Amino acid sequence: MSDGVGRTFFERPVLEVAPSVLGCVLVHGPVAVRLTEVEAYDGAEDPGSHAFRGRTARNAVMFGPAGHVYVYFTYGMHWCANLVCGPAGRASAVLLRAGEVVTGLEVARSRRPSARGDRDLARGPARLATVLGLGGHDNGTDLCDASSPLRFRAGARPTESVRTGPRVGLARAGDRPWRFWLDGDPTVSTYRPYLPRRRSAAPRP
DNA sequence: ATACAGATTGCCT
DNA sequence: GGCAATCTGTATG
Numbered sequence: 001m002s003d004g005v006g007r008t009f010f011e012r013p014v015l016e017v018a019p020s021v022l023g024c025v026l027v028h029g030p031v032a033v034r035l036t037e038v039e040a041y042d043g044a045e046d047p048g049s050h051a052f053r054g055r056t057a058r059n060a061v062m063f064g065p066a067g068h069v070y071v072y073f074t075y076g077m078h079w080c081a082n083l084v085c086g087p088a089g090r091a092s093a094v095l096l097r098a099g100e101v102v103t104g105l106e107v108a109r110s111r112r113p114s115a116r117g118d119r120d121l122a123r124g125p126a127r128l129a130t131v132l133g134l135g136g137h138d139n140g141t142d143l144c145d146a147s148s149p150l151r152f153r154a155g156a157r158p159t160e161s162v163r164t165g166p167r168v169g170l171a172r173a174g175d176r177p178w179r180f181w182l183d184g185d186p187t188v189s190t191y192r193p194y195l196p197r198r199r200s201a202a203p204r205p
Numbered sequence: 206a207t208a209c210a211g212a213t214t215g216c217c218t
Numbered sequence: 219g220g221c222a223a224t225c226t227g228t229a230t231g
Contacts, residue, residue: 039212048212050227058227075213076224082212095212114215126213169212197210197221 005152007144010066014040014085014092019162019180021083021094023155028132031104031111033122034155035096037181037188039167041082043091048173051091061140062091069150071129071139078126079135083143083152097125097168097179100187107131119186158182168192 005024010017018040025034041049043062050059050072061070062084070082070093082093099122101108108121108131115121122128129135143152160182167179171194181188 041212050212053228056227072212073226074211076211076226078213080212097212124213167212171211174212192213 004146005067005144005154007065007067009154010083010085010143011087012085014042014090014094015178017083017085018094018178019164022162022180022182023158025102025153025155026096026099026132027103027151027153028134028138028149029104030107031132032102033099033128033132034102035099036185037098037179039095039097039180040085040178041093041095042178043086046092046173046176048167048170048176049091049093051093055091059091062093063089064140065142067142067144069134069138069141069143071134071136073136074126079129080125081129081132081134081138095125096128098123098181098187098189099128100185101131123187124189160184165191166193170194171196 018038021035025032043049043051051062055063061068065088066084068084070084071079073079082095084093086092101121111131112121122131141148141150143150163181163183164177165179167174174194
């Protein structure tokens with residue numbers, strides 16, 4: 001494991017880990033993605049976190065040891081991936097919001113036929129999970145286990161500077177500046193503030 | 206039991 | 219920029 005990352009890397013506080021994963025590479029089968037944008041979620045302390053209301057079947061992996069992957073299903077159709085951080089039980093995690101496909105472009109394109117161009121392949125959390133082929137069966141995978149199909153490689157320290165700002169699409173605590181990205185990288189997603197969805201006027205027949 | 210909001214995306218105007 | 223798609227967790231009666 002020359003370029004692998006030990007568990008202690010993820011056991012640090014999530015606000016330390018989040019900026020340090022930028023430029024690192026997540027590999028799953030034929031596709032590898034260089035991370036360019038992430039968000040931190042800090043368990044019970046964080047009203048925006050899935051873990052805020054305590055442990056459930058869905059978020060159980062967040063409460064486990066660091067270095068595991070928390071994959072969740074949202075909006076009835078999308079999967080998103082996180083890296084569990086901090087001490088076990090803290091339930092903090094880094095949401096992988098965007099990245100650049102650096103290996104397996106052909107496979108990535110075939111998994112994202114609607115992508116306008118290569119820079120859009122992993123530009124967004126559900127898109128990133130899609131190009132990597134991540135889904136429910138990957139929930140709980142241990143990145144620090146050598147036999148895991150998922151690999152996390154430390155990247156060269158990025159030349160771009162790391163910027164911070166508010167998190168995307170959160171109704172609560174979205175204003176905490178816990179989003180981290182590589183300044184000027186074209187694969188970083190566009191910022192969208194929280195927008196309440198309009199209720200349908202009439203129920204479906 | 207029923208209602209609603211959600212760590213999103215893609216298609217439409 | 220607006221809005222539908224689609225389903226699960228959580229709140230409320």
